[in-house]
Amino acid sequence: MTDKTHITILQTADLHGQLETHDEFYLEDGQPVYRRAGGVARMKTLFEQIREENPHTVIVDNGDCFQGSGWVQLTRGEAVVPAMNALDYDVLMPGNWEVVFGKERLLEIAGEYTAPMVCTNMHHADESGDPVGNDVIGNHLFAPFHVLERGGVRIGVLAYNDPALTRRQAPAYSRGIAMTRPAQSMAHWVRHLRETEDCAVVLVMGHLGMAPQVALADEDFAE
Numbered sequence: 768m769t770d771k772t773h774i775t776i777l778q779t780a781d782l783h784g785q786l787e788t789h790d791e792f793y794l795e796d797g798q799p800v801y802r803r804a805g806g807v808a809r810m811k812t813l814f815e816q817i818r819e820e821n822p823h824t825v826i827v828d829n830g831d832c833f834q835g836s837g838w839v840q841l842t843r844g845e846a847v848v849p850a851m852n853a854l855d856y857d858v859l860m861p862g863n864w865e866v867v868f869g870k871e872r873l874l875e876i877a878g879e880y881t882a883p884m885v886c887t888n889m890h891h892a893d894e895s896g897d898p899v900g901n902d903v904i905g906n907h908l909f910a911p912f913h914v915l916e917r918g919g920v921r922i923g924v925l926a927y928n929d930p931a932l933t934r935r936q937a938p939a940y941s942r943g944i945a946m947t948r949p950a951q952s953m954a955h956w957v958r959h960l961r962e963t964e965d966c967a968v969v970l971v972m973g974h975l976g977m978a979p980q981v982a983l984a985d986e987d988f989a990e
Contacts, residue, residue, distance in 0.1 A: 772918035783835025823917040830862025856882040860926035892945035923960030926972040
């Protein structure tokens with residue numbers, strides 16, 4: 768029998784600056800119920816517990832982190848940095864709301880995180896709003912991939928943000944940023960991770976919406 772490595776993957780998303788435990792609305796048996804939920808302290812406890820149970824754990828955040836609360840508005844995103852660093856994520860990616868304070872502020876905040884920020888389809892834009900040089904696999908705002916290792920298993924990570932980002936939010940938010948579709952580059956990066964980086968597993972993070980992500984998962988980018 769060959770040895771197997773059990774890898775646990777935890778994913779969070781849409782923190783939206785909600786750093787403290789708060790009242791949350793639920794429907795239980797058709798009835799509205801409010802319960803105390805969330806908060807970085809609770810998340811930290813859970814992360815530590817799961818990492819203790821399985822050291823081969825990968826924890827990622829899929830974006831929309833520093834928009835949506837008074838604290839992040841007052842600090843232009845700065846309030847989430849110590850909290851996210853304390854949670855000790857392995858990989859972060861931007862969501863569609865990470866551009867709310869503009870491109871330069873996004874790059875500043877990302878540079879303060881201890882975890883790497885990855886995005887495979889966010890590019891520096893030329894004056895027309897297209898990727899510089901029409902290059903769909905270069906000129907990225909962030910690293911297009913990241914490689915982790917757990918129990919001797921190399922894991923390649925890709926991260927795709929919403930291609931409609933520049934149209935969904937006010938254009939001023941994303942000035943200088945060009946988005947490309949996952950299908951334009953995923954096959955290239957899957958090959959790169961498997962053949963060049965020797966990754967046994969490719970993990971694709973996404974902030975695309977449920978239906979586009981399900982459709983993407985049905986595609987075969989392995990060939």
